[in-house]
């Protein structure tokens with residue numbers, strides 16, 4: 001699939017900083033030391049309802065990861081998937097009486113528009129589950145032939161016992177894993193499984209559902225976790241730098257994905273850091289497509305809200321915290337955008353050299369975007385109160401906001 005156009009990232013004076021980021025697997029901060037090309041995989045949308053503020057917040061976090069890396073003069077190899085065949089997408093298409101492929105295409109197109117408007121940097125490889133199927137089938141066959149997968153009534157399951165490191169991404173106990181597995185697409189209650197947690201790798205064709213040629217697996221469609229693993233291994237290989245997504249993906253999705261990859265290759269770990277963004281809520285509940293309590297990026301754009309203000313609303317929260325979307329969050333962001341724009345529209349201002357370093361330091365410190373915004377606020381307040389004589393300063397502030405925060409002033 002094609003991704004979306006990249007907005008330009010201005011180069012900044014001075015030296016970028018190495019990223020320290022929270023890794024779910026070790027439960028602490030790790031300083032990443034990618035090579036000249038940093039490798040990032042971020043789980044993409046299931047395109048049946050795009051793009052709510054929760055999605056936008058999660059993609060904002062990983063956009064910041066890239067901007068910090070780019071500032072260190074590294075290249076970034078970024079891969080994202082689209083789960084363009086899965087139960088919730090098929091169920092929504094049936095509910096609304098629409099063709100599932102048309103629904104997926106329409107929502108993916110909307111997602112691209114939203115990402116472009118928000119100045120999120122595009123992945124170099126944007127890959128749909130359907131187009132990945134020819135690569136998925138041989139991986140499942142290999143797992144089965146190695147004894148890491150088994151057949152149950154025509155479906156093929158992964159055996160979590162095949163990976164000695166299973167559990168090391170989310171570090172949950174068995175009871176918690178079982179509960180989350182049932183909540184998030186697994187089937188721990190199905191009789192005949194070796195371990196209730198074992199996830200599906202290949203689902204035999206069901207009546208009335210789309211299916212593809214699965215060679216020795218028979219006709220069917222891929223499980224969710226193997227989809228992301230096939231795409232990540234194909235484009236990034238093992239030991240890539242960051243596996244990213246929202247915190248609801250830590251288990252089972254990223255846990256199972258890591259185990260699939262580790263069982264396939266015998267290498268550990270699949271990723272050097274597993275990074276998870278907090279959940280955005282509305283009216284006291286996690287914003288989710290299944291609950292329908294959503295605020296959409298496209299709806300705000302239609303109402304004429306500047307995408308830079310939406311971006312500032314996301315940046316005002318630390319990516320790891322769970323937070324609530326409210327009208328006040330947006331009002332604050334609009335007011336901030338106005339203050340910043342007024343400050344950079346003057347012909348000169350207070351020196352911005354220290355500001356660039358403060359923003360770099362804040363973001364390198366586990367993507368502390370609220371601290372970065374505070375630093376710009378202080379510069380804008382000084383500009384407002386006393387002004388300054390540096391003719392280059394407003395331009396430096398604009399370019400820094402653009403390069404490191406994705407905010408066009």
Ligand code: 5CA
Nearest residue numbers: 043044045046054055058083245246279280287
């Ligand atoms: N297609 C799969 C990943 S392979 C999927 O989870 N799709 S999704 O459309 O449900 O979510 C896309 C991304 O947004 C995931 O990283 C998910 O964790 C994140 N996300 C979903 N809801 C929220 C929310 N309320 N707050 C923050 N992030 C969210």
Ligand code: ZN
Nearest residue numbers: 043044228253
């Ligand atoms: Zn995924």
